[in-house]
Structures are given as C-alpha cells and as structure tokens.
Amino acid sequence: MVGTGRGDASIQQFFLPTPHSSPAKKQAVSLTSDPLVGDGFTSQEVQEALKPKPIDSWHPDHEYVDCGISALQPGPQAVTFMGRIANIYDVVNTPKTPRSAKGCVKLCVKDCDAAITVRLWYASRMPNLRLGQQISIWTNHISNGESGTLSSSSAPLFASLFPERDRNCHLMVHNHSDNGMFRIPLGYRAGLPLNGLMTLQNFIDGGYDVIDAKILVVVKSIGAKKKVTRKDESTVENINLQVHDDTAEATLGLWGTLAFSPFGQSIDASVTDAEESTTRHGWVPGETVLLMQAPGWKFGRTTYLSFTSTTILDIDPDIPDADWLRRWALRQKSREAINPPFPEDVFEIDALTIGPIRCLFTIGELDEFARCAPNETFQGYLSIIIMETKLLDLWRRNMLLSNECCNIPIYANALTVQCKGCDQEVQLRLNPKILGQVIDETGSISAGKMLFSDQAWRNLLGRGPNDLLQLGYEEIKYLADRLLFCRVSLMFGWTGDERKAGGRVCVLGVRM
DSSP: OOOOSOTTOOGGGGSOOOOSSOHHHHHHHHHHTSOOOOOSOOHHHHHHHHSOOOOSOOOOSSOOEEOOGGGOOSEEEEEEEEEEEEEEEEEOOOTTSOTTOOEEEEEEEEOSSOEEEEEEEESSOOOOOOTTOEEEEEEEEEEEOTTSSSSBTTBOEEEEEOTTTOTTOEEEEOSSOOOOOOOSOTTOOTTSOOTTEEOHHHHHTTGGGSTTOEEEEEEEEEOOOEEEEOTTSOEEEEEEEEEEOSSOEEEEEEEGGGGGTTSOOOOOTTOOHHHHHHSOOOOOTTTOEEEEESOEEEESSSEEEEOOTTOEEEESOSSHHHHHHHHHHHHHHHHHOSSOOOOOSSSOHHHHHTOSOOOEEOHHHHHHHHHHSTTOEEEEEEEEEEOOBOHHHHHHTTOSEEEEETTEEEEESSSEEEOTTTOOEEEOEEOGGGBOOEEOSSOEEOTTOEEEOHHHHHHHHSSOHHHHHTOOHHHHHHHHHHHTTOEEEEEEEEESOHHHHSSOEEEEEEEO
16 A cells, blocks of 8 residues: 555644634624623612611601510511510521621510510611610511521510611610510519529529529629630620529620620710619629529539520519519628728718717627617717727738729729729729727627728828828838727717628727
8 A cells, every 4th residue: 555655644634723713703802802881880889788878767657566575476567566685696697698788686585475586687787785675676577487496485486677678677775765664574473483493503403404494693793804716716705794692603604795785885975864864774793683594504613604595584573582682692792892882871970979878889788789689770889999900011912992893802002993894993992901800898890890981081090092092101100000009989880781781880980
C-alpha cells in the first residue's frame, strides 16, 4: 500500500478550525457591555424599604375586640389583649427569617387565667422589654402552635408581630401606666395552696422531675453584668443573681435579653412626678420575690437555675406565700446588713432630752426588757465605757465608711462610691465597727451591734464624715486614743421590728 506522506498527521488537521464566538454572539456581548439599566430605585430607597424607619405613633385602622388571653381562638380576627411578660427567649435567625427583619424574640405573655406565645420581629432595634412588664398587643391573627415548636404547652396559642412592617399589629409597653394588674399566678385559687409549689430544697432533692414544678424565691443579690464570648465569636450579655428561700440558696443565670430585666427603666426629663411614681423600678435584693414555673436547672457544687423556652416567671406575685417570704427576707437582710440605714420616725428624741421621764438602763436591764417584750419599742439612756476603738485600723484599711448595694458590701474612705453591680452612686455612712466592745457593770455590747445616727456620730467624734476624711494619721490616732476607755452616756432606742434595725441598739445621741 502506497503512503501519502502524511501518515503521522492527526485527524484534527483534516477539519477547519471552529471559531470561538460567532459574530452574533459578539454583537450580543457588545450590547450587554453597556451599563445596566436599573429598576428606577436608588440603593438608599431599597435599604429603606428593607429596613423601614420605626413608627413613632400608631393608630388602628379598624376596631379591635378587647378580650382576655383565655378567650382567644385560633384564626383571623382583630383582637387586643393585655398581660405581663413572663419569659423572653431570643430566637436565632434562620434562612426563613424575613429579609427586612434584623431579629426576633419570643415572648410568653400571661394574665391571671392563661398565657400566649408572641413572636416579635424587629427591623431596626428591639423594643426595651423586661420581665414583668405590663404590655398591650393588637393583632389580626391568632395561630395554634401545639403541633410545632412555635409555642410551649403552657402557652399553646401564638401570635406573630412585625409592627415596623405591618400596620395591623402593634405592641405597647406600659412603662408609665402600670396599674398592678395580672399579678396572680396561673391556676391560683384564693384560700387554696398553689398546685406544684415547693421549696427550693425540695426542688433540688428531686422535685425538678415534677411537671411544671414551681419554686418561690427572693432575690438575695444581683451580680455585675458582663459580656460572654461564644464559640462562634459572638457576644451575649449575662448576669447572675443569688436567690434563696428559708431552705436553700441558688444562682439564677439570665442570658441575652433577659440580662436587662433586673435593672429599672430610665426616666425621661419630661415625665411628671405622678408618672415617675408608677414607673417600674428594678429588682430590689431582699424584697423582689420570683415565682418560677418549670425552670432550667443544673446541679453541682452549687445549684444553677436558668430560663428555658417553657419557663414562666411571676414577679412579686399576689399570693400570701410571697408576702411571708418577703417579710422573712427583709428580716434576714436587716439582720445581716453591715450598715443598715438608721430608722426614721420610730423614736422620739425630744422625749429623751426634755421629757419629764428619762429612764437610765444598764445593759443587763436592756437585755432583760427586750426579751420580755420582744415586740415593744422603748428608749432611754445607757452609761457605758468604750473598751476598744477601731478608728485608726479602719482608716488604714480604707474602710472608714461602709454601705451595701445589690447585697454587695462596699467599704471606702469616701462619701460616695460607684456600685460594681448596678453602676450607680451609693452614699456611704460611717462604719458601725469604729467602736469596738463597750461595757458597763452588768454586761457588754460587741462591735457592730450599735447603730449610730448621723447626729450621734457628730456628738461622739466632734465632726461629720466629710471633716473626718480630711484628717491625717496623727489626728486620727489622737482621736482614737481620746475615745479609748472614755465613759459616755448614750441616748438609745430599741425596736422589736427587726426589719428596721436588725436587732441593733439604735443610738440617737451621745453625751460625753
């Protein structure tokens, strides 16, 4: 077979090269290379549409039916209802989250008979929401969420609100119009014990297995608010509270939006005195009572309580058990306080100074009289000898003045100090332990068991706290030496109400 001389050529050489693009495609490319024609909206207008500005005022376009939460029925209906926020649960954004929504929180709103779950969407900034706030809600649809995860078993119905996008729904917080309604727990009947209520110790010992277990505790102290960094490098607010009852003590952790609940609302300058009196204040250690239903728990060296999506909280519930626990906590707070305030309008100093009857007690007689009549209030004179002074020692240790805030002891050589828990200025008073042990012929009183008024400190030290802070080492030492082994007469008062003085001898004045 005769060869052609091109036996080593490939088959591609027998075909013409194919052009990469046709003239028609080149023309199309040239047409599309021109600047794109927009849809008539600027980028700023698009952003405003996706994130609209908050609406200052809201007026309903049609009539809403006012009803209680227990009367709500699933379906489209224009209704309005009131209640208190019993839980705030931060919802993580998902791909189904509306593009115009910045975030969402899930609220549990309750009145005296029932509870409902409310999903609140926001575009710019979340409303200033706190646990226990009284709110009013307007919506045009109620849904049934029993079959899904949109609501809990204790609040089966739910409503979805997006006030910045939907003019048919609205949420109003009663910051200055809280009338004290809806403080009765769910399922409570007057004269009957609350179903599922147990002590904190019983809850720790196994009561947490009870469905919808309830515990009644009082706030003991409020810790400092801090930011915690998560594993995904996002930050979240956190604050820990110490709560207790007469059986045990635990730590209550508040995370996210809940961390702002213990602090009071800021009062605007335009608010009147009447409105200011109704403005909701923050939680007060030793006074604020919390009724928690189905709390989250974690047991270890200490008991840690938290909020879950099904937890319901009542703040200062209107039940007899809460009143008893508050009185018990006030007695404990006053008894354990390092420097309680001097009781005002309890004793009559004029009767001691110019009255016709002025009784002189010994320490032994004072003790005997207080034990025989524990609920009585009386006053008189004591003649004692100062056996110990700690003025110089406290001045050196920067503990000349003291007070407490958020159940945190505060010591300083200053008149005011910022609290580390709530960042508020705290007025300090002279430390009661400036005087050590005092005695007479029948007994003694240890350091810190006498509560001096401001006038009594001036009588004893010859100057006020501000002048005392101006003294140097030599002057403080001279004053301490001058008080040692000095006999003085005390105008004292005694009250059996431990909430006012914590079982201390109240000194109204001093005669040298």
